[in-house]
Amino acid sequence: MNTRGLRSQLKDSVPVTGMGQQVGAYGVQDTLRSGFSSVKNELLPSHALELSEKNFQLNQDKMNFSNLRNIQGLHAPLKLQMEYRAARQIQRLPFLQSSHLALDTLKGNDESISFEDILNDPSQSEMVGEPHIMMEYKLGLM
Amino acid sequence: MATLSVCQPQLGGFSFENCKRNAVLEAEVTKLGCNIPSARKTGTTICGVVFKDGIVLGADTRATEGMIVADKNCSKIHYISPNIYCCGAGTAADTEMTTQIISSNLELHSLSTSRLPRVATANRMLKQMLFRYQGHIGAALVLGGVDCNGPHLYSIYPHGSTDKLPYVTMGSGSLAAMAVFEDRYKQDMEEEDAKRLVRDAIAAGIFNDLGSGSNIDLCVITKGRVDYLRPHDMANKKGVRLIRPVYAYKQGTTGVLTKSVIKLDLEVVEETVQTMDTS
Numbered sequence: 001m002n003t004r005g006l007r008s009q010l011k012d013s014v015p016v017t018g019m020g021q022q023v024g025a026y027g028v029q030d031t032l033r034s035g036f037s038s039v040k041n042e043l044l045p046s047h048a049l050e051l052s053e054k055n056f057q058l059n060q061d062k063m064n065f066s067n068l069r070n071i072q073g074l075h076a077p078l079k080l081q082m083e084y085r086a087a088r089q090i091q092r093l094p095f096l097q098s099s100h101l102a103l104d105t106l107k108g109n110d111e112s113i114s115f116e117d118i119l120n121d122p123s124q125s126e127m128v129g130e131p132h133i134m135m136e137y138k139l140g141l142m
Numbered sequence: 143m144a145t146l147s148v149c150q151p152q153l154g155g156f157s158f159e160n161c162k163r164n165a166v167l168e169a170e171v172t173k174l175g176c177n178i179p180s181a182r183k184t185g186t187t188i189c190g191v192v193f194k195d196g197i198v199l200g201a202d203t204r205a206t207e208g209m210i211v212a213d214k215n216c217s218k219i220h221y222i223s224p225n226i227y228c229c230g231a232g233t234a235a236d237t238e239m240t241t242q243i244i245s246s247n248l249e250l251h252s253l254s255t256s257r258l259p260r261v262a263t264a265n266r267m268l269k270q271m272l273f274r275y276q277g278h279i280g281a282a283l284v285l286g287g288v289d290c291n292g293p294h295l296y297s298i299y300p301h302g303s304t305d306k307l308p309y310v311t312m313g314s315g316s317l318a319a320m321a322v323f324e325d326r327y328k329q330d331m332e333e334e335d336a337k338r339l340v341r342d343a344i345a346a347g348i349f350n351d352l353g354s355g356s357n358i359d360l361c362v363i364t365k366g367r368v369d370y371l372r373p374h375d376m377a378n379k380k381g382v383r384l385i386r387p388v389y390a391y392k393q394g395t396t397g398v399l400t401k402s403v404i405k406l407d408l409e410v411v412e413e414t415v416q417t418m419d420t421s
Contacts, residue, residue, distance in 0.1 A: 045158070046158050046161035046162040046165070047158045047161040048276065048278070049156070049158070049275060049276060049278060050158040050161070052276075053155065053156060053158075056274065094150070094151050095151070111250050111251065111254055112247050112250065112251075113243055113246045113247055113250070114155075114243065114271075115154075115155045115156060115243075116153070116154040116155040117154060118154075118239075118243070119154060119155055119156060119157075120152070120153075120154045120155055120156070120157050121154055122151060122152040122153065122154055125152045127152070129149070129151065133149060134149060134150075134151070137149040137150065
């Protein structure tokens, strides 16, 4: 749902600051979990589209919600975001494949096909997440 | 860059993991003097024209890979919906995937609205997707169809800009085809005149541009009828190989001076029969 008035909503979009590295305990970079780091790798994205694609869905949602707020008032985005939050909780644990059916229906993704559905299917990814680490990350214990 | 442990579930879509590695590899290879393989493009001539009752779309059929012809008879007019067709120029894989995705989306959309899809809908979907990827998807398209509001023709550029015009051309041979259009286009032509005009425009592209060649495909779309003429005209037919050898001279080429026949007396000395193993 692409709406007009992009420039007025630009201040709400996610800032392009670069890829943050994972900071472990004591504020130092976590070598054990995220590998060796190099400043050059972290500063610039490897492809012009990398940052804009990473935040594309977030930016679209922000733009649509702020437009909705301007047109219909504050209650409209608040209600929708409450429904999204409820639907987002209907899923399996992070290391299992969940269908996100309720969330997709609310967002309208069940009626469209894009590159997210065709390329890089998560159910066929080569790397399997370690269950304990993924749960710790999700619960914020890491 | 692979992380040691995966913390978040993977997302679908484009993955930019190997971009840095590819850039380094490309620099190394260029230093050695070789070339990495290039993508297959459809250096092309595609065009479309609006006539009295509908749309005529035309395309050549050559796909190139650098300086080599990769496909002598590829199909560049893609199906979008029963009343909408799209010609594609640029990187062959990009046009193919883009038109297939938009065709699927239009089908879902028309099932959900239970109406025949409109050309403006396809145009809007295509331009939003191409703009999202900032021109990295190299697909230049000519979109045409007939819907409830009449015939419509759009040209869509790789960065996402579109034009709605009565006649459009795209591809490397677009200038040659546009010259023919600018000379002979008239409003409200008949179907035969429109087909002849598009055929001549594509032929101009084929004969004057290296990136276009082989046959001419046409697609005529009117309200309730689609004629997909493939091939409409074989402008560059490959020569036929002669079956009988040309190097043998006809009987009587050389004049005969004298002729003598000597009969050899041969008598049968020995006769043996050898059975073959036919098991």
